[in-house]
Amino acid sequence: MNWFTKTFSSTIGRKIVMSITGLFLCSFLVVHLLGNLTLFRNDGGEAFNLYSHFMAHNGIIRTMEIVLLLGFLFHIYDAIVLNRRNSSARPINYAENHPEQNTGTWASRNMGLLGTVILVFLIIHLWNFFVPARFGGLDPVVIEDVEYENLYVRVVQSFQVWWYVLIYVLGMIALAYHLIHGFQSAFQSLGLTHKKYTPFIQIFGFAFSVLVCLGFAIIPIYFFFSQQ
Incomplete structure (x- = not known):
């Protein structure tokens, strides 16, 4: 166990x-975005509410939520x-005295800032949607003689508030930058680099980051302007 602890506590x-x-x-x-895309179905939120109910009551999904939480915490x-x-190994005055040697993209130099913005967004997002969906507080809706919690209405109402839409979009912009650097960096840290495949990983990572975050950002923008 000692070698295991030392290995995974090392840089x-x-x-x-x-x-x-x-x-x-x-x-x-990806899974979360695919589920959220049901919001665009012209069915008064029926598909989204059924999806939300399934996610909230399926035993496997609830177990995976614990795994997901642990993943976030780690x-x-x-x-x-x-x-x-990194801060201890690279004093601040080094970057100030040698700015030309402060290499890397803006995202790579500001992953801490981006991560903080994402964390703040995540807390607000969970409080607004996850907590009511899991612990009650939502109005009921009847679908085929079965009563479900109407999370769809909560989504629509939330995305009528301009500052919440702004927070959501800014959170997705921060997430996109975070993913663009993090996706490529993850493969590099795992040793999965090759002059033949790395360019594809970079292109795929960029496309994945932009498209996924754009997909999430379009949702609040759509509901904000469609209800005006």
């Missing part, structure tokens, strides 16, 4: 954990530890 080990949890969270984003904790180690 390389923590980067591996960051990479694995990050790619796992990417898979969650990802955030390792990010904080690595950021502190």
Whole structure:
């Protein structure tokens, strides 16, 4: 156990954990987006409410929520530890005295800031949607003689508030930048780099980051302007 602890508490080990949890969270984003796209169906929210009910009451999904939460916690904790180690190893005055040597993209230099913005957005998002969906507080709706919680109405009402739409869109912009750097960095940390395949990974990672975040951002924008 000692070697295991030392390995995964080292900088390389923590980067591996960051990479694995990050790619796992990417898979969650795809599933979550596909479910949210049911909001665009012209059925008064029936498909979305059925999807929400399934996600809230399926035993496998509820178990995966615990795994997802642990993935978030490990990802955030390792990010904080690595950021502190990088700050200690690279004093601030170095970047100030040698700005030309401060290499990397803007996203790579500001992953901590982007992660903080995403975390704040996530807390607001969970409080507004996840908590009422799991612990009550939503109005009921009857679908085929069965009563369900009407999360669809909560979504529509939330996306009528301009500042919430703004927070949501800014959160998706931050997430896009975070993913663009993180996707490529994850493969690099796992040693999955090759001059033949790395360019494809970079292109795929960029497309994935932009399209997924754009898909999420379109939802509040659509409901905000369609209800005006």
